[in-house]
Amino acid sequence: MAVHSSMPRRPRLFRRTVFLTLVTLTTFAAMFMITSAFQQNGLTPQELVLLLLYTLLILWISTSFWTATIGFLVLLFGGDSQSISRLPPLASPEPEATPSRTAIVMPIYNEDPHRVFSGLAAIWQSLLETGRSEGFELFILSDTRDPETWLQEETHWYRLCEEFDGHGRIFYRNREKNVARKSGNIEDFCHRWGNRYRYMIVLDADSLMSGETLVRMVDLMEAHPNVALIQSPPLPVNQKSLFARILQFASSLYSDIFTAGSSYWQLADSNYWGHNAIIRLQPFMKHCGLPKLPGREPFGGEILSHDFVEAALLREAGWEVWLAYDLSGSYEELPPTLIDYAKRDRRWCQGNMQHVRMVFARGLSGISRLHLVMGIMSYLSSPLWLLFLLITGFDAYIRSQTLPVYFFGDNIFPVWPESYAVEMTTVLLVTLAMLFLPKLWSLILLFTRNRRKLKAFGGVVRVTFSVLFESVFSIFTAPVLMLYQSKFVISILARKSVGWPPQQRDAHGLSFKEAFLAHGGQTLVGLAAGAVSYYYVPSFFWWFTPVLAGLVFAIPTSMISSSAGLGLFARRLGLFLTPEESRAPRVIELLHQNLERESRAEESGYGKVVDPATCALHAALLPQRLPKKRLRHQLHALMYQLVEEGPETLSSAEKRSLISDPDTLMRLHTLAWSRGETH
Structure with a gap:
């Protein structure tokens, strides 16, 4: 059984009441404004649908906005005293107690062995430099099917053991059958070796964590025996393409307020993101065995997004799950192009949409259901926005075809039609403000609280221009991602499943053919929608231009942003800089050194049957x-x-x-x- 929580129920109730009240009031205020913009003689069917769609969308937007705003206030006033890092310890290690043992596990599937093992070597070397590596062991859990990659993984593993005298502490295993994908890989590890360890730190193939961070996570778990999982917020690093560097900059600058805000109202009921987290193994093995859902994929079969479900199972068993928003030294990598980003989104979309049936499962608390709903809405919001735009255009067309009646009844003076331009403009401005104000909060925080970090972002002028360019870029890519995600949701609802292929991680410029095949349909949709709206509803066309521009220019946007040359040129100009680029942390330096050494050490026959x-x-x-x-x-x-x-x-x-x-x-x-x- 879990140890009783040190987190009193009162702060949780107060914080969530404040948060949910702010979200609810904002949603009702936006509903009131858009309702007042409709005609007073009753709602038409399309207006009623618009009101319902806008309510769902503004509820989602206000949730994100108030999370960021609360996080901004928390960081502005010195941080959260109730975070896991600041809570007083519930326990201290006894001198005669058995030392904790932690397994660092990295599941891999057809990944580039050079990058994987260079990263693992950097993590292990960083851990050795802390002087506390004796409590850790490393597992490479391979599900690789490609035979050449399999051979190379084994050779890299043996060299890693030789370099760090890691025989008996660094392990490699390749499964004969990759049953249940990543979750099955982790489950197999738990069945075979889980009882040897107190904790497990889960990594992805592109994960990178400093030794200090690993040690700190173990110390937090030791101090809080009621905690089953601590999630660190990983920052993107090592990006070269313009697309990935823009996203890397945005995540580095904006994520602090979102993670701090999430931690504020979630407290000990936070979520699990599947990697860069430490897990207490005994409760995980006892409570997190995942069932196979009835029916066929995409809604049935193996649970793809297992992390949300595992966190829910731990919470329902009485254990605490925390997001350590102030824990640094945790990193990951991003897809290098817009197309690769969309491919990753397709897999994640299926995993999150599969949670629809779990929202109504028995025994789940309200916070667990909320986490599942938030994951679903992160993808369902795109088709809702698309539907909202289509119905808005249709409603604008209906209004343009309706002839106003100036004299009716016994009136001797004309009754002029009411204008709702002011109300609709207010609705639009409020929506845009909630979308873009978090960027301003991050800039204010940077300018007022951390001058050293400001310099690492390139200074006042460069970081301001970077935010402006990033905002324009997000406006151009948002319609493209909206269509992609809408297509994904529709295909999933049509019960079309997708595999779980390995992610493309290396920077590579897109050819015109690749971009055309990926975005040609979106471009045609943009041109057709623009022509129809300009011809039939010219007034609506000008409001619609930001969406149309993103679709019409999808091909050049995707091609240009995939360029590593432009990404590095922007870096030389000081644009989209991050602190990790300005001054690389030790573990990232080690990664770069290992990658260079691997490229020099490559030889004929290496990792092949002939050797x-x-x-x-x-x-x-x-x-x-x-x-x-x-x-x-x-x-x-x-x-x-x-x-x-x-x-x-x-x-x-x-x-x-x-x-x-x-x-x-x-x-x-x-x-x-x-x-x-x-x-």
Whole structure:
């Protein structure tokens, strides 16, 4: 059972009451304004739908706005005294108590081994420099299917062990079958090795965490035995393309107020983001076994966005889940292009939309349901905005076709039609203010509270111009993402599932063909919508131009922003700078050094079957068991196909089968060695 919380119920109730009251009052005020803008002789059907859509959207916007505003006030006045980092400890380690052991686990799936192991080496070296590495062990949990990547991972792992004398402390495992994707990978680790450790720190393939941060997270867990999970807020780093550097800048500057605001009203009922978090293993293993949902994907089957559900299960079991908003030294990487960003969004969208059926599950508290709803709304808001724009345009067309009646009844004077331009303009300005004021809050905080950090962002002039350019860029990309996410939601509702492919992480410029195939339809939608609105409702067209411009210029926006050259040029100009770029933290310096060393150390045959060391290592790591006769015959047939028709005729799964059998592996090695082949 969980230890009783040190967080009194009263602060939670007060804070959430204040937060929800502000959100509710803002929503009702916006509803009143838009209702007064409609005609007084009753609501038309389209006006009623518009009112419902706007209520849902303004509720979502005001939730984000007040989270940021509260976070701004918290940071402006010195931070939150009730945060997990500032709460007095409930327990102190006893001198004779068994030292805690922490497993650092990184699930990987067909990732670039050079980047993965360079990052792991940086994390481990940073941990060694703290002098407290003896309480940590590292696990690389591979679900990689690609055979060449599999071999390279093993070779990199062995070199990592050799470099840091990590045999017995740095482990590698490749699953035969990647059941249940990442959550199944973590579950397999818990079943095999979970009882050896008190804590588990979960990383993604692009995660980077300093040794000081890892040690600090363990210390917080030790001081608060009632806490099951602490989430650190990871900042994006190491970006080169213009698109990724703009997003990296925005996250670095704006995220503080959002995480501080979220922590303020969520307190011990925060959420889990799936990586860069520390977890107490015993309650996690006891309560977080995930069921397979009834039905087929996308709403049934394996739970994709497992992190939200795991956090809910821990909370319902009486354990605390915290967001440590003031914990630095936690990093991640972003997709390099708009197209890659949308591809990642497609996977996340399916995972979050799958939570629709879980919102109504029995036994969940209100805060757990709220977390699930917020995840759903982060994607459902896009089709709602699209529907709102379409109905607004339709309503504007209906109004333009209605002839005003100036004389009716016994009136001898004309009755002039009422104008609602002022009310609708007010609604628009209030909505825009709630969307863009958090950017101003972040700038004010930067200018008034942290002069050193201001310099790291490039100074007053450069950071101001960066915010302006980022705001314009977000206006151009928002309609594109709106259409993408609307398409994703519709395809999911049509029960079209998607796989979980590895993320493209390296900077690469988009060709015109790639951009055209990805954004050609959006461009046509923008041109068609612009022509229709300009011809039929000219007054609506000018209000609609920001959305139309983003769609019409989607192809050049995507191509230009994918350029690493432009991203680095902007950096030389001092635009979109982040503190991590101005002065790289130690763990990021180590990552860059490791990446350079890896590129210099690359040699022919490295990590391939032809290399004797690679072959011997791989054979030693394979499970020793005799294959069945049928499988033996299949392997022989694949060998003949390889010799007679060439390796390009084999699928990745067939190649994996060949190197999964020790006898066949040695035949492959002998064949490649005798022929001097490197594949």
